Amino acid sequence: MYQTYFFISRLSNRLNDLLKDSKIIECFSQEKDELVFVFYTKENTCFNLRIDLHQGRNLFSFPKEFSRTNQNSVDLFKDIIGENVISVRQTPEDRSFYIELKNQLSLFIKLHGVKSNIILFKDSSVLEIFNKNLKKDFQSISDIPENSNDSTTIESLTISSFNTQSGIITPKIWEEWVKLTEGLSLEQKQVVLKGFLFALQSGKMYLCQDEKEVILTFFQKEEILFESYDPIEISNQFSKYYWQFNQFNKKKTQLISLLNQKLFYIKTQIENCKKQLSGEESNSKYQEYADLLMAYGQNIPFGSNSVVYPRFLDNKPIEIKLKPELGMIENAERFYRKSKGHYLKLEELTKRRASWQEQYTTHLDSLEKLGLVQNWAGLKPFIANSVSNNFEETNLPYHIQFFSGYDIWVGKNAKSNDEMLRHAHKNDLWLHARDVAGSHVIIRNKNGTKVPKPVIERAGELAAFYSKAKTNALSPVMVTERKYVRKGKNMLPGQVKVEKEITILVTPKA
Numbered sequence: 001m002y003q004t005y006f007f008i009s010r011l012s013n014r015l016n017d018l019l020k021d022s023k024i025i026e027c028f029s030q031e032k033d034e035l036v037f038v039f040y041t042k043e044n045t046c047f048n049l050r051i052d053l054h055q056g057r058n059l060f061s062f063p064k065e066f067s068r069t070n071q072n073s074v075d076l077f078k079d080i081i082g083e084n085v086i087s088v089r090q091t092p093e094d095r096s097f098y099i100e101l102k103n104q105l106s107l108f109i110k111l112h113g114v115k116s117n118i119i120l121f122k123d124s125s126v127l128e129i130f131n132k133n134l135k136k137d138f139q140s141i142s143d144i145p146e147n148s149n150d151s152t153t154i155e156s157l158t159i160s161s162f163n164t165q166s167g168i169i170t171p172k173i174w175e176e177w178v179k180l181t182e183g184l185s186l187e188q189k190q191v192v193l194k195g196f197l198f199a200l201q202s203g204k205m206y207l208c209q210d211e212k213e214v215i216l217t218f219f220q221k222e223e224i225l226f227e228s229y230d231p232i233e234i235s236n237q238f239s240k241y242y243w244q245f246n247q248f249n250k251k252k253t254q255l256i257s258l259l260n261q262k263l264f265y266i267k268t269q270i271e272n273c274k275k276q277l278s279g280e281e282s283n284s285k286y287q288e289y290a291d292l293l294m295a296y297g298q299n300i301p302f303g304s305n306s307v308v309y310p311r312f313l314d315n316k317p318i319e320i321k322l323k324p325e326l327g328m329i330e331n332a333e334r335f336y337r338k339s340k341g342h343y344l345k346l347e348e349l350t351k352r353r354a355s356w357q358e359q360y361t362t363h364l365d366s367l368e369k370l371g372l373v374q375n376w377a378g379l380k381p382f383i384a385n386s387v388s389n390n391f392e393e394t395n396l397p398y399h400i401q402f403f404s405g406y407d408i409w410v411g412k413n414a415k416s417n418d419e420m421l422r423h424a425h426k427n428d429l430w431l432h433a434r435d436v437a438g439s440h441v442i443i444r445n446k447n448g449t450k451v452p453k454p455v456i457e458r459a460g461e462l463a464a465f466y467s468k469a470k471t472n473a474l475s476p477v478m479v480t481e482r483k484y485v486r487k488g489k490n491m492l493p494g495q496v497k498v499e500k501e502i503t504i505l506v507t508p509k510a
Helices: 005-019 135-139 151-155 171-181 186-201 231-281 285-299 328-371 376-389 414-423 453-465
Strands: 023-029 034-040 046-052 059-061 085-090 096-101 105-110 117-122 125-129 205-209 214-217 224-228 306-310 317-321 398-403 406-411 429-433 441-443 475-481 502-506
Touching: 005 046, 005 085, 005 096, 005 186, 005 231, 059 231, 125 135, 171 186, 205 231, 214 231, 224 231, 231 328, 231 376, 231 398, 231 414, 285 306, 285 317, 285 328, 328 376, 398 453, 406 414, 406 453, 429 453, 441 453, 453 475, 453 502
Parallel strands: none
Antiparallel strands: 023 034, 034 046, 046 059, 085 096, 096 105, 105 117, 117 125, 205 214, 205 224, 306 317, 398 406, 406 441, 429 441, 429 475, 475 502
């Protein structure tokens, strides 16, 4: 509930109290998706606001001290430096707010997941945006609300209008409401609604930990890490716990996923070795053919296509096919050469299978140990090992990227594209830049659910970047399920036949 309307409303109201009549003295960025504002308040103190928009996490923190580095630091939104803050206002029924400045300037803080952005307006025209990849934001129109809050909208809510379609009630809030009012009559629900809305607007906020992450909630849970009425305090603590817990769990999940990918690939290699060994064992007859020819073949007529001799072990007849243009000695030598090659290949395959089996056991043990890790200190050896071994680059036929909980595979070359297709599941999504050569891209869809649009767009960016269209401003990319991608017998490496595809337009990006 960190990015809900109610929290943003409370945060904007608190910021309005703190920043009204203050002056912006600095605005800079030190990381790709981070922006820092420094305000000089009417109490003659500095107030720091740090916003992190990376992949829609939208973290707010308000450090008392912030040391700006000399390197990798760039000034942004230079037009607002020295401008005074008039007010901070929540946008009605939206996850966004404005910082209104003098001289008809305003900063629009839009918190819409992966499409979050910070937009500077002059009157109603866009002067500058923070994330320039969101090109539609250049067409935004400023609409600063007259009031600093939206309490009238909240007060007008009734039982009939209080649902997930109201614009401010999220599925999580609705879930809490259903749990709280289960079995109550309509009249009872109307009474409970007032207290419920009070908790959302003015009640205490809690940071709680569930199995995977730390969450902010307006309702008391079992494991409370921190609680406060102040959105500034709760934001600082949430940012702290986010990196301690949420990012730890995210990294751990990525490492587990990578180990599972390794195990899957190694298992396929072990199975391939077994099949090849089985085929080579069936070819162990060449030694016996050569020995039989040397023992009984002195009187074979030249030009014979085959001979039949009794086997040494059981006296059962066995047919030996010959090359008619060769004599008996030459045919025997041919079988001896084949036998020698067979035993060398048998030895190589046996060693290779043992090596893969050893790697499988090692990674299986690592996976079990990784599952027990509970902190960053325990995770560090696995992070270092994943980098130093560089397993992905040397063994897997594809690169792996992680985005919003999904694994994205990017083929390394034409042959690896084919191998990657064999590893993909029929319900995985397949992407490829349209009408140009490039890497195949797979989005692993383990649960068989609908893949979110931002994940498809990110995979499309990779497909466009790793293609001949990487220098284009926009590139069309085909998207379809893996089951609609077929490999014909006579097709060259990397060539496929695609059906039921749709086309998306993306900006090539690694």
